[in-house]
Amino acid sequence: MSSLGHILLVEDDITLADWVSEYLIDQHYQVTHVDRGDKVMEVFENCQPDLVLLDVMLPGINGIEVCHLLREKSSLPIIMLTARADEFDEVIGLEAGATDYVIKPVRPRALLARIKNSLSNREVKSSESKQLVFGDLSIDQESSRVVYQGQEVELSTNLFAFMWFLASQAGEVVDRDSVFKALKGREYDGLDRRFDVMLSTLRKQFNDDPQNPKKFKTVWGKGYLFVADAWGDS
Template sequence: MIDIVVIEDDVRLGGLIASYLERHGYRVLHQADGLCAEATITAHAPAMVLLDVTLPGRDGFEICRSLRPRFEGVICMLTARTDDIDQVVGLELGADDYIGKPIEPRVLLARIRAHLRRTPSPDKESDALVFGRLQLDRGTREVRFRDLRIELSAAEFDLLRVLAEGAGRILSRDDLFKALRGIGFDGADRSIDARVSRLRRRFGDDDDGSQRIKTVRGKGYLFNRDGWA
């Protein structure tokens, strides 16, 4: 489950926003293409959308107008276009807030928290992923396997969550980098591979031949939903 979708065509800025919010406990997805933005939001149904106005393919005003009648979450316009008329247009189209760039990260975080405090929390059960004897709670970020709590770093938890949410599908390194950092794989960074190795050790993968997190040569990684008995 994604908490916040960031629609920002500046890949570096969008990645920085996503990384900052993830460090403060939010599950974030960054999308840079205005043409894909509405489909991404509809697919993930986040609690909040941070929506830039100036986007390639389709601008934020048009996305907000189309999305608002069927999207119950918070829409915050996050843009350098701070003229009064733009703010009025954005709010009249259904945006809940209009935030000017640049903005201090701590101030942005405070605005986000204020909005989400007023948004009803989803049912706690919806935050749980269960595969056999593996339980992964996306709300509390707690992982249990065979009735034992597994201590994971924040980065390890995030990778496990992304893999588990894509259970049964091969996720390439590019898929994983985009989900975790909002940027594509550069072909040289081996941090994902190192993190997968640590996850395997923590769960005793391969020791019993289960291959819970499989390497698919030349393609990526696959979370084996049947390997957690």
Template sequence: MAKVILVEDDERLAQLTGQFLESNNFSVTLVHDGAEAVEKIVSLQPDIVILDIMLPNMDGFSICREIRNSYSGPVLFLTAKDSDFDHVRGLEIGADDYVIKPVEPYVLLARLNALLRRGGGPTASTDTIKLGQLEVDKAARKAYLAGDEVELTSYEFDLLWELANNAGQTLSREHIYKCVVGREYDGLDRSVDVRISRLRKKLGDNTDQPFRLVTVWGKGYLCSKSAWD
């Protein structure tokens, strides 16, 4: 039973959503106040977090930014704010998905399950990729650069693993969306581009002229084999 924290100030909506998720094998903790959400998420370490944006005392963007130092699980924004700016902003500060309200319950359920499948958890695999000073440990779901752990969200880890596992090969956006995001690329979604930008910053790449995670214009992205020494 997956543990989820739902942060939503509309108590009636939160109750209905929570009841639906509990009927589909989730253990749900409801939080209605933004200021309370950070403490709950950090202390309970749920399998997934659902965040509204417009909340009393602390908005969803601030909550997501605050928890990312101590919580690496998936975060899904469920909000009525549907501007591209808000969508991109949410991804840039560490969210894993962004769903616009109102949403059909089974669509929300599918998105949550896709995030949980991607996040995985401990597995029997002991696969480790080493590229110079970069080490990506699939079993532990951790990445290290020059011996120091790189703090990654679940989505960022999966993206890095896919790139590193295919180092030296150009991966198209279509491939990345299918293997990492779990759905077909619609030609418009910029979430992978945003995550690549965040990975570059965390991995010491040059954001203006990247040499580790390289953009191959018109084709996709490539993880260099030789740029990690």
């Protein structure tokens, strides 16, 4: 059977790296392993992987910085491996441009599901150019470009996808389960706060007062609301 994709595994725990590599190879993936953060970019350029599994704590350069460097070069899926379940890793990792994250100890089937979902989401991309305009805000899906008040706003791949999803349903409250199904391919588990974190980040990016937001609202018990008429008029 041909390879389902090439995965770059960045992990300094050799025991963990060995079994993850063996498991993924058994599942018909090609795996390249790197054990230091400062080696990643050279290997990345040489092997051109389809997805990166990236540990947070690495010698040389930490995983967050590596994620930033990778994101400057490519929009490929990046799944971070973290031993911490607290908000710090979640916020920093997602803002650095990670596609998803997995908390250690890694469960093989859960990891495989995340990999398959990330790769399939990358493949499903509309060839038709789509653009949304709300007053001074313009969002172009094909180019992943956001312009607000004449200035381009740099957003990570995850933030852009989340903003596009909300904006495409402007004026409607979108529940968390719908967001998770659309963007992560799974149901909301009642605990994962990643999209709450990302909404806070979007508010910062667009100067939306978190105490009294006008552009991105959270409707308690229901979900998120992108306000169509809150973006001014040139």
